[in-house]
Amino acid sequence: MESEAPAAGTSPADPAAGVLVTTTGADAPAGAGAGDGGLVLPGDVESVGRYLTAAKAESTRKAYDADFRAWSAWARQRGFPALPAADAAVAAYLAALSDAGASPRTIARRLSGIGHAHREAGHPSPSEHPGTREVLRGIRRTAARDGRRPKKARALDTQTIRALVEDLPAGVAGLRDRALILTSFALALRASDVCGLDVTDLAPAGHGGLDVTIGWSKTDQEGSGEVLALAPGVRAPTCPVRALQAWVDAADLAGGSGPLFRSVGRGAHPRIGRTRMARSSVRLVLRRAAERAGVPLDGLSPHSLRRSFATEGYKAGVSERELARTGRWASVTTMRGYDASSRWADPASARLGL
DSSP states (O other), rough: OOOOOOOOSSSOOGGOOOOOEEGGGGGGGGGOOTTTTEOOOHHHHHHHHHHHHHOOOOOHHHHHHHHHHHHHHHHHHHHHHHSOOOOHHHHHHHHHHTTTTTOOHHHHHHHHHHHHHHTTTOOOOOGGOOOHHHHHHHHHHHHHHTTTTOOOOOOOOHHHHHHHHHTTOOOHHHHHHHHHHHHHTTTTOOHHHHHHOOOGGGEEEEHHHHHHHOOTTTTTTTOOOEEEEEEEOOSGOOOOOHHHHHHHHHOOOOTOSEEEEEEEEHHHHHEEEEEEHHHHHHHHHHHHHHHHHHHOOOOOOOOHHHHHHHHHHHHOOOOHHHHHHTOOOOOHHHHHHHSGGGGGOOOOOOOOOS
């Protein structure tokens, strides 16, 4: 019996042979006639999937997955299908989260995770529905009226930064923590930035400083890279260049490769780990240093070092252009929001003659 040819738009009988793709009408490239087709091989599909996965940072993918799992669990309890989801069900979920005390930022992130799962599956995203967006807007307004505003990391002055590192314990772990805190402050690094540094990202530069390459970051997901100038400090105990050199020497990383900041074991001869420090470890390092120095922990987070850079930079008269370049802020308005000091530099209310 003569076998029938596969219909247009369907896969051939042998999946290994590829997928028949037809190009007709408006979808056809120039020069392609009606019914002209091409063959997409399994390897092509695999490559496309790999690059689609690479389009999102691993941390972003994990967050989306966790958010969709949370939504799926709630939807099952209420008898709603999780995918595709009804817009009214998603709106009810957002309202339930707010009533349970979740912050608007958390709720918006959950909605993003739900929307991502729908787009990946080829469904319309509930996050784009006008009614859902209006519910989210109402949640934000209600939280603001109730005084539940997003908490900002507390900025520290340079004197407090000095206290954090001058009281660190002797030993390899103390040298690592000193280098991590000072470098993060001096270059306005996020926790992900400093944990992402490799030994080879440091290069000697003029005037005794270092060129520090940030290979990728939150605002540079494609890895274009940025080279930042790390100048030597005016005081030896708090010089970030000296601190980095001391850590590299103590950990025997000079001339090597791999992560710059790693775990350090305990004991007289601690073992230096080979893997990259987790971002959560930066918070632990900072809080341990604060406890030793007697610095209050309220509002203290790794982002405090980035906010401190902007605040102290403004106080020292560093130009906004240089602050934005080092901190890699695309918006000056966003950067100004990090400054906790300039509102008292020359307040208008002091000039009103009251």
